[in-house]
Amino acid sequence: QMSLVESGGGQVQAGESLKLSCEASGRTFRSHAVGWFRQAPGKEREFVAAIRMSGGSTHYADSVKGRFTISGHNDKNTVYLQMNSLKPEDTAVYYCAAGMGIILSSIRTAAAYHFWGQGTQVTVSS
Numbered sequence: 001q002m003s004l005v006e007s008g009g010g011q012v013q014a015g016e017s018l019k020l021s022c023e024a025s026g027r028t029f030r031s032h033a034v035g036w037f038r039q040a041p042g043k044e045r046e047f048v049a050a051i052r053m054s055g056g057s058t059h060y061a062d063s064v065k066g067r068f069t070i071s072g073h074n075d076k077n078t079v080y081l082q083m084n085s086l087k088p089e090d091t092a093v094y095y096c097a098a099g100m101g102i103i104l105s106s107i108r109t110a111a112a113y114h115f116w117g118q119g120t121q122v123t124v125s126s
Contacts, residue, residue: 002027002115004096009120012086018122020081022096024115029053033102034072034079037110038092038122047108048094049081059107064090086124093119 008020022034035050049070050059058070064083072079079096097113106112 002098004098004115004117006094006096006117006120009094009122011123011125014087014124014126016086016124017082017084018086020083020094020096020120020122022079022081022117024077024098028074028077029072029079029098030074032098032100033107033113034070035097035107035113036070036079036081036094037097038090038094039119040092043092045095045110047110050107051079052107061108083122086122088124088126091122091124093121095119 003025005023012018031054033050033052036048037045038048039045047061048064049068051070051072053072053074067085069082096117098115099113102112
């Protein structure tokens with residue numbers, strides 16, 4: 001079993017930055033894919049970014065490409081999401097998720113992930 005805890009959320013102005021962290025306990029992130037998803041009020045949960053800890057390949061939603069960076073440290077069992085140039089439309093609860101054996105074509109699919117954190121609120125005001 002794996003437990004995930006997100007941190008780093010908060011309220012910022014448009015154009016500012018935040019760095020989210022996702023820390024795992026119970027199991028390591030090795031051989032997992034780790035993703036960030038977000039859910040705004042009244043909207044479905046959507047993919048933001050993911051990293052394959054074996055190999056380090058990264059994947060981004062078009063809406064955040066060039067502004068967000070996902071990174072991970074196997075030895076620290078932590079994955080980060082650096083969010084720059086934040087926009088009001090980035091406002092959401094951000095969730096960290098992890099799973100093993102996720103094929104590339106499913107890496108943007110929430111249902112492919114086995115473990116989820118409780119989420120951290122990010123609010124961007126204009």
